[in-house]
Amino acid sequence: MADTNSPPAAGSHPEFLNECTKLTPVHYRILGMSWAGWVFDFYDLILFTFLMIPIAKEYNFSNLEMSYVLGTSLAATAVGGVIFGILSDRYGRRQVLQWTVLTYSIGTFCSGLAGSFWLLMIFRIITGLGVGGEWGTGQTYIGETFPGKNRGRYCAFMQTGAPVGIALASLVGGLLAPMIGWRYCFFVSVMPAFLVFYIRRKLPESDLWLYRKKEIEKGFHTVFRVGAGSVRQFMLLFSPPHRKFFLLSLVLAIFDMSAYWLTYSWMPGYLHAERHFTLTKSVLWILVTQSGGFLGYLLFGFIADRFGRRPAYSIYSVIMALGLIMVTLFWADIVMYPPIILAFMFMVGFGTGMFGGGGSLFSELFPTSVRNTAMGSAFNMARGIQFLTPVVISMIAVRFGLGGGISLAALFALLAGAWVWTFPETKGKKLYAGE
Numbered sequence: 001m002a003d004t005n006s007p008p009a010a011g012s013h014p015e016f017l018n019e020c021t022k023l024t025p026v027h028y029r030i031l032g033m034s035w036a037g038w039v040f041d042f043y044d045l046i047l048f049t050f051l052m053i054p055i056a057k058e059y060n061f062s063n064l065e066m067s068y069v070l071g072t073s074l075a076a077t078a079v080g081g082v083i084f085g086i087l088s089d090r091y092g093r094r095q096v097l098q099w100t101v102l103t104y105s106i107g108t109f110c111s112g113l114a115g116s117f118w119l120l121m122i123f124r125i126i127t128g129l130g131v132g133g134e135w136g137t138g139q140t141y142i143g144e145t146f147p148g149k150n151r152g153r154y155c156a157f158m159q160t161g162a163p164v165g166i167a168l169a170s171l172v173g174g175l176l177a178p179m180i181g182w183r184y185c186f187f188v189s190v191m192p193a194f195l196v197f198y199i200r201r202k203l204p205e206s207d208l209w210l211y212r213k214k215e216i217e218k219g220f221h222t223v224f225r226v227g228a229g230s231v232r233q234f235m236l237l238f239s240p241p242h243r244k245f246f247l248l249s250l251v252l253a254i255f256d257m258s259a260y261w262l263t264y265s266w267m268p269g270y271l272h273a274e275r276h277f278t279l280t281k282s283v284l285w286i287l288v289t290q291s292g293g294f295l296g297y298l299l300f301g302f303i304a305d306r307f308g309r310r311p312a313y314s315i316y317s318v319i320m321a322l323g324l325i326m327v328t329l330f331w332a333d334i335v336m337y338p339p340i341i342l343a344f345m346f347m348v349g350f351g352t353g354m355f356g357g358g359g360s361l362f363s364e365l366f367p368t369s370v371r372n373t374a375m376g377s378a379f380n381m382a383r384g385i386q387f388l389t390p391v392v393i394s395m396i397a398v399r400f401g402l403g404g405g406i407s408l409a410a411l412f413a414l415l416a417g418a419w420v421w422t423f424p425e426t427k428g429k430k431l432y433a434g435e
Contacts, residue, residue, distance in 0.1 A: 015207075016207045016208065016211075017030075017144075017145040017146070017204075017206075017207055018144060018145055018146060018147055018148070018151075018207075018208065018430070018431055019147065019430075020147060021147075023146075023147075023150075026145075026203075026204060027145060027146060027154075029202055029203055030141055030142060030145055030203055031142060031146075031154055031157065031158065033097070033195060033198065033199050033202075033203060034097070034138030034139070034141055034142055034158050035138075035157065035158050035160070035161050036161070036192070036195055037097060037100065037101050037134050037138050037161075037192070037195065038134060038135060038138055038158055038159070038161035038162065038165070039161035039164050039165045039168070040101070040104070040105075040165065040189075040192035040195075041100075041104060041130075041131050041134040041135065041161070041165065042131075042161060042162045042164075042165030042166060042169075043165035043166075043168045043169045043172075043189070044104050044105075044107075044108045044127055044130075044131060044189060044192075045073070045077075045127075045128075045131050045165075046165060046166050046169040046170075046173075047108070047169040047172060047173050047185065047186075047189060048069075048070065048073065048111070048124065048127075049070070049169075049173075050169060050170070050172075050173025050174055050177065051173055051177060051182040051185060051186075052066045052069075052070070054177065054181075054182045055120070055182055058182075059116075059117070061117060065117060068121070069117075069120055069121050069124050070124075070387070071387035072121055072124065072125055072128070072387075073124040073125060073127060073128035073131075074128065074383065074384055074386055074387045075128070075384045075385075075387055076124070076125040076126075076127075076128025076129050076131075076132065076384075077128045077129075077131050077132030077380045077383050077384055078132060078380045078381045078383065078384025078385070079128075079129060079132065079380075079384070080100075080103075080128060080129035080130060080131060080132025080133045080376075080380060081132040081133060081135070081136055081376035081377055081379060081380025081381065081383075081384075082132075082234055082373070082376060082377045082380070082381070083129065083132075083133065084096055084099065084100050084129075084130075084132065084133025084134075084136070084137060084372075084376060085133070085136050085137070085372045085373040085374070085375065085376030085377055086233045086234060086372075086373050087099070087133075088133075088136070088137045088140060088372035088373075088376070089209075089233065089368075089369060089370060089371065089372045089373050090233070092205050092206065092209055092210075092213075093137055093140055093141040093144065093205065093206045093209055093372070094141070094199060094200075094203050094204070094205045094206070095205075096133065096137050096372075097134070097137045097138060097141060097199055098196045098199050098200060099130075099133070100130045100131075100133035100134040100137055101130070101134065101192055101193060101195050101196055101199075102130070102193055102196055103126060103127075103129055103130030103133065104126075104127050104128075104129075104130025104131045104134070104192075105130070105189070105190050105191075105192050105193035106126065106130075106190070106193070107123050107124065107125075107126030107127030107128070107129070107130060108123075108127050108186050108189045108190065109186060109187060109189065109190035110123040110126065110186075111123040111124060111127065111186045112182075112183040112184065112185070112186030112187045113183075132376070132380040132383070132384070133376060133380075135359075135375075135376070135379055135380070136372050136375040136376025136377075136379055136380070137372060137376065138158055139155055139158060139358070139359030139362070139363060139375055140206075140363060140371050140372040140375055140376075141206060142154055142155050142158060142359065142363075143155060143359060143360060143362075143363025143364070143371070143431070144206040144207075144208045144209065144363065144368070144371070144431060145206055145207070145208075147430075148364075148428045148429050148430045148431070149305065149428050150301075150305055151305075151360045151363070151364075152300075152301040152302075152304035152305040152309065152312075152357070152360040152427070153301025153302050153304070153305050154301065155301060155356065155357075155358075155359035155360040155363070156297055156298070156299075156300040156301030156304065156353070156356030156357065156359070156360070157297070157298065157301060157356075158359060159297040159300075159353070159355050159356040159359070160294050160297040160298055160356075162293070162297070162355070163290040163291070163293045163294045163297070163349075164294070166290055167287070167290060170283070170287075172185050172188070172189070173185060174283070176188075208368050208431060209368060211368075212368045212369065233370070233373055234373060234377065236369075236370050236373070237370060237373060237374055237377060242366065242370060242374065245365045245366065245374075245423075246366075246374050246377075246378065248419075248422050248423060249361075249362055249365065249374065249375075249378040250377075250378045250381060250382060251419060252358075252378075252416060252419050252420060252423075253358065253378045253379050253381070253382035253383075254382040254385070255412050255413075255415045255416035255419055256354065256355060256358065256382070256412075256416050257382040257383050257385075257386050258386070258409070258412040259317075259320065259352075259409045259410075259412035259413040259416060260352055260355065260409075261386040262405070262406060262408055262409035262412065263324065263348065263352070263406060263409040264286075267286060267289070267406060270328075270403055270406055271285055271286075274403055275331070285342070285345055288342055288345045288346055288349065289345050289346065289348050289349030289352075290349055291346070291349065292345070292346040292347065292348065292349025292350040292351075292352075293349035293350065293352045293353060294349075295349075295350060295353070296316065296349060296350035296351060296352060296353020296354075296356070297352075297353045297355065297356040298353075299353065300312055300316060300353040300354065300356035300357060301356055301360070303315065304356075304357055304360065304427065305427065305428070307427075308425050308427045309357055309360065309361045309420070309423070309425060309426055309427055310420050310421050310423065310425055312354070312357055313354050313357050313416065313417055313420040314417040314418070314420065314421070315417075316350075316351050316352075316353055316354035316357075316417070317351065317354055317413045317414055317416050317417025317418075318351075318413075318414070318417060319347050319350055319351040320347070320348055320350070320351020320352060320354070320409075320410070320413040321351070321410035321411075321413040321414045321417075322344075322347060322351075322410075323344045323345065323346075323347030323348035323349075323350075323351060324348055324406065324407060324409050324410040324413070325407060325410050326341075326344040326347075327341060327344050327345055327348065328403040328404070328406050328407040328410075329403065329404075329407050331403065351413060354413075354416060354417070357420075358375075358379060359375070360426075361420075361423065361426060362374065362375045362378065362379075363375065363431070364426035364429045364431070365423070365426065368431075
């Protein structure tokens with residue numbers, strides 16, 4: 001007689017989305033909404049950087065005060081990544097994706113109502129919490145519903161939302177703000193909240209998550225029950241089954257984030273102050289890097305699905321590092337050839353496409369019970385500590401200039417490309433129900 005108290009064996013379930021041999025309209029809806037959530041996630045984070053000057057001018061806030069607001073909102077993304085990761089593992093991917101979009105939309109809208117420094121900080125913290133939760137939830141959702149053979153390309157495609165969000169923030173913050181004012185820029189930015197209605201009506205829950213939920217209800221799994229509290233759920237990441245991969249993932253995310261924010265937090269200022277570009281020309285050259293970033297994200301997944309996660313990471317890290325070194329340390333050698341400089345700027349952006357590998361790699365390392373907690377925590381804890389990067393660059397710039405500070409990003413890019421080889425190769429890995 002079969003043991004009715006034993007869980008069903010993990011294995012293939014052809015009716016599950018991640019077992020489909022051909023992508024369905026449901027796959028594309030999940031991809032589209034996760035991508036849109038990431039576009040507006042990054043948009044809300046970057047928009048504030050464009051509006052800091054008019055806000056500070058109206059209320060006579062100092063640069064230090066505005067840096068506190070920005071730094072606190074970045075730190076809040078770390079908290080949001082952990083909190084919404086835990087909630088997603090408990091209540092489902094679709095449900096929490098809605099919550100993250102609502103949270104950052106409400107925070108951004110309320111930022112337009114702020115009448116004091118402390119209210120502005122509180123509303124930006126709310127925005128940061130939602131921003132921190134969206135990436136891990138969207139990537140987990142895609143990772144659990146797309147087949148292993150092409151998971152890499154679609155997780156990477158979601159990352160193309162970052163340059164799109166930056167471009168949108170540039171248009172609203174740079175062109176629309178002077179016409180309608182900074183408050184109305186925040187007000188119109190509540191529109192992503194309407195994505196929630198589509199998500200609720202058109203998207204299914206992750207069937208891997210639903211399968212595990214049913215097993216928990218039948219008493220087949222107790223791990224989630226033991227870790228039912230938020231702190232306990234987070235601490236599961238440091239338990240023997242998950243500790244190694246979580247710490248490896250956290251370090252990789254820190255290297256990635258350091259390379260990214262060391263590059264982009266001061267690149268416009270570097271071009272303007274040290275290379276004597278006009279502000280308009282600086283923006284145009286940054287857009288070149290963003291176009292490179294869009295293409296880099298778009299192609300990363302194809303390379304990762306064809307050659308593996310680790311080789312793709314390493315290739316991209318070298319491209320980014322080479323571009324950075326040439327436009328900082330070796331600027332004097334290529335300054336007479338603007339097309340060559342632009343080509344290296346494009347390479348910098350293209351190389352940041354290695355961010356497209358985090359979603360697929362992390363989703364393939366962790367089981368359903370802690371997948372979103374691990375992904376959201378690693379990615380956003382790494383992003384949360386990046387409020388230190390402006391300080392680091394400022395200290396280095398005293399002796400070596402902004403170019404010297406930004407060139408440090410090349411080191412972190414190479415470290416990411418080397419560190420990824422501490423992971424097993426997960427190309428094409430199937431995610432099984434019941435794991």
